[in-house]
Amino acid sequence: MKTGVFRLLILFALGGGVFLAPPGPSAGDARAQEQGQKQEQAKAQPPAGIAAFVSEEEPPTFASSEEAVQAFKDRLAAGDLAATVELLGLDPDAVKGSEATLETFAAIREGAARRVSVSDLGDRVLIRIGRILWPLPFPVVKGEDGRWSFDTYAGLQEIVNRRIGENELEAIATARAYVEAQESYAAGDWDDDGVLEFAQKLVSSDGAQDGLYWPETDGAEPSPAGAFTDQAALDRAVEGEGYFGYRFRVLTGQGENIAGGHYDYIINGNMIAGFALVAWPVRYGETGVYTFAISHHGTLYQADLGPETDKIARAMERFNPDDSWEVVRD
Incomplete structure (x- = not known):
């Protein structure tokens, strides 16, 4: 399900496709920053899969940050994808040169042709591109020898942080849409048993309407979750990749930490006393x-x-958050 967050693909795909975006709304930006702070506090290293995208050769160095930024602009202007990738310290052979990648590279070139802004933070320089001042994830840093280069690992870690921030926004939006879809589902008797009930499944069984989502077919009423579902992302979820990096499961009861206490949502086989959902990352710290x-x-x-x-x-079988959980504010 789309959250309306502005997406801008970077010039390469990482680990099955990484969306690299300034998360647009402040909530997404805050989430990306929070994940970066968590990684720094934990002294975490970038996910192991990142190493496959790093070139065996060190990125080129420059006498000044201005020279490094100019080299980036020149390679973009020349339309040289491989040279730009090498400048960032990445392996061109590991970068997926799909049509989408080339289109994105062209979009970044166009943005850079309009505007490139530089933020000087002392021994670190950040580059922002285009009218929206999209922040390039790879900073230019000053080495111990006094020369400047693009920080490959910092850039890749920032990509992961941004992906995490965006995936979390998608998970939040999906969880909220789940409530709306359940309320819609309970307004109809989809199994013709005379009971208005909530769905115990997220995706319906083949040929049935026993879940919140079922494929669109001629003559069939749209599913309650159909309007909220990204079909391509759902297909990846079926293949085990999760839905925008997250797994989701229906909970069929609540625990003692919740108002009303411990009770089951399912009565005589029908889920009529309530509903709940848990969503968690496919790979903690990566998605x-x-x-x-x-x-x-x-x-x-x-x-x-x-x-x-x-x-x-x-x-987890029940909805039962304790004091270690916090409320997500809009």
Whole structure:
């Protein structure tokens, strides 16, 4: 499901496709910054898969940051993708030169032709491109020898941070849409049993309407989640990649930490007493950090469950956030 966040693809795809964007709304920017702070505090290294995109050759160095920035502008102006990638310290052979990549490179070239802004932070320089001043993730840094170059690993880590921020925004939007879809589902009797109930599945069984989503077919009523679902992302989720980097599961009861106490949502086989959902990152620290949970009351919670996130989330059966969870504010 799209959140309306502005996306701008960088000139390469990383780990199956990384969207590199200034997350647009301040919420996305804040999430990307927060993930960066978490990584720094934990002294985390970039995900192992990143190493495959780093060139065996060190990025070229320059006598000044101005020379480095000019080299970047010159290579963009020349339309030389491989040379630009090498300048950033990346391996051109590892960069996926798809049609989308080339189109994106052209868009970045166009933006740079209009405007390139530089922020001088002392031993570190940030480059912003185009009318929207899109921040290039790779900073220009001063080495111990006094020469300047693009910081490859810092740039790749920033890409991961931005992807995490955007994935978390998608997870938040999907969780909120889940509530709306459940309310819509419960307005109809989809299994003709005379009971108006909430869906116990996210995706319906083949040929059935027992979940919030089913494929569009001629003559069939659209599914409650159809308007919120990105089909391409759903197809990737079916293949095990998660939906925008997150996994989602319906919870069928609530625990003692919630108003009303411990009880089941399912009565006599029908989920009529409420509903809840948990969403967690496919790969903690790479596709997301926070785990999210929401119920029919509509309050969305988040928590950083750490490296054991997948194990903890898979074991959840009830909606039961404790004091370690915090409310997600709009």
